[in-house]
Amino acid sequence: MKSKHPGRKAALAALLALSLIITACTESTASDDLETAEAVTPVKVAVVEQGTLTMRNEIIGITKPNKSVDVYPKMAGELAELYVSRGDYIEAGAKLGAIDTENLRVQIQQGEAALAQAQTQLKNAQLGLEQAKSNHERKILTEPNAETDETNHGEDASAASENGAAAEETQTADVSSHGEESLAEAEELPAESQPQAVNRVDLELQNIKLQLEQARTNLERMENLYAEGLISQQQYEQAVNAVRQTEIAYQQVLLAMQDENSAFAVQQAEIGVELAQIQVNQAQLNLNQARKQLADAAITAPISGQVVAVNADPGELVSMQMPLVTIISTNPIIVTADVNVRQLMLLQGLEEVEVEIPDLGRTYTARVTYLSPIANTGGFYTIEAELENPDDEIRAGMVSKIILDQSLVENSLIVPTTAIIERSDGAIVYVVRDERAVRVNVEILEQQTDKTAVAGELSPGDQVVTTGQMTLSDDQRVRIIDGEAQNH
Known part of the structure; x- marks a missing residue:
């Protein structure tokens, strides 16, 4: 059925559409205004x-070994054995090498034989002293009977007694003064013994006196060289023994001027024992020196650590002037750096610092072991701190950072x-x-x-x-x- 008013319906529809458009535009404009006003x-x-x-302060430093030791042989010679190579880790006391000891062992055998011979001579001298003492005691016991003999016998006994006293006085005097007093002592002897004593002075005493002066001059020179470390103790003691032996020989010459009586024989025997004892001491010294050289032939490590240098091979000659090996110890390892005055003030009183090792990407706690009290030529102060490094993770020469937080x-x-x-x-x-x-x-x-x-x-x-x-x-x-x- 058709509408009776088609035009009216169309007008209403158009009006409704226009109303909707106007409403929509109005709402859109209102929304934009709201968003502009409430922007978030x-x-x-x-x-x-x-x-x-x-404030974080970073002080650039470097790691270094806590010890670095060059090991020198204690004697020169051919290197017979080498027990280590570069990179080896060793303990203190470990054997590094050994020098050929064949000649030293021969010297020890010779020294032992010389000592045994000297000891035998000492025993013989001691037996001779006992015999001289025994003879002297027997003479003393028989002297009272001699007093009843003829007058000339008594005079002879008196002269012998005087000669014996002179000999005893000569022995007990200071040996070092014999050279200056020898002629005076000779003049004090009994008249009948003076010609013989003067001859002794002319022939033997002056000769031994010259030898004594030369020995003392040599000893004085050796003392100066020994004080400067230019000669060994063995050489110095040999010079001392030479003076002593010459003094004893000088004393023997003086005693020889006396009458041949029992007291003089005892004195000679005592001197013989002393000389024999000196020979024993010298032989023992030579033997000890040879044994020490044998011990020095073994080269050992003074510290535990890693071998970083070896400077000779077996068969080569080594000397006391060139190190055989170099050993470093890196546990603990040392961190060292130079700091300015401001950083020095921050470090004062600190016992520990934080240390970063960039190459390892790790930070450690280190113990401060040294803080320089004076600046170096560049105006900086040195700090050293040590890190425990049991696994040798931190190597010497790595860059490090000492971290200081400043308030x-x-x-x-x-x-x-x-x-x-x-x-x-x-x-x-x-x-x-x-x-x-x-x-x-x-x-x-x-x-x-x-x-x-x-x-x-x-x-x-x-x-x-x-x-x-x-x-x-x-x-x-x-x-x-x-x-x-x-x-x-």
Whole structure:
């Protein structure tokens, strides 16, 4: 059935369509205005902290062994054995090498034979002394009977007694004064013995006196050389023994001037024992010296560590002037660095420091062992610290960093440095409160790359904007992204 008013229906439809278009446009314009008025800026935030702002100081240093020892042979000779190679780890006392000892062993055998011979001579001299003493005692016992003999016999006994007393006086005098007093002593002898004594002085005494002076001069020269370390103890003692032997020989010449009586025989026997004892001592000294050289032929390690250099092969000649091996000890290992005056002040009183080894990517705790009290030529002070290194993980020559945290501001408000906006009228930060950015003026107390100490109307726990703050204005609506505040 057709409508009675088709034109009217069309007009109504057109009017409805126009109304819908107008309504839609009006709603769109209202929506745009609302969004412009309530724009929300996404931001990232961090929490304000209360604490101490520190500065990280990195002092570049290097690692080195705690010990480095060059091992020298104690005697020159052919290297017969070598027991180590470069890179070997050894313990203190380990054998490094040995020098050929064939000649030394022959010298020891000869020294043992010489000592045995000297000891035999000493025993014979001691037996001769006992016999001389026994004869002297028998003579003393028979002297009272001799007093009843004829007068000339008594005079002879008196002269013998005087000669014996003179001999005893000569023996007990200081040996070193015999050279100056020999002629006077000869003149004091009985008249009948003076010609013989003078002949002795002319022939024997002057000769032995010259020998004694030469021996003493040589001893004085040896003493100076020994004091300077230019001769061995054995050479020095040989010079001492030479003087002593010459003094004894000099004393024997003086005693020989006396009458041949029992007291003189005892004195000669005692001197013989003393000479024999000197020979024993000298033989023992020579033997000990040979045995010491045999012991010195073995070259041993004075410390535990790693062999880093070997300077000879078996069969080569070695000397006391060139090290055979070099040993280093790296447990503990030493970290050394030069510091300026400011860093020196930070290190004063510290017993431990943190040390970073970049090549290993690890940080260790080191014990400070040395802090130089004076500056070097460059104006820096040396610090040394030691690290335990049982596995030899840290090698000598590695670059190290000594880490020092310096306190700049204590008990202050700490914010991330990125949160601060510096303007001509001062520094500000934006704090998020009730989903809005609130501008807060702050005073910068101390600033570092990551964190800054400030003063202002902030409280610990406040959220300051660290990302997006450059487009904010005061009281602008914000939305925190990443779900929560970032604690830098």
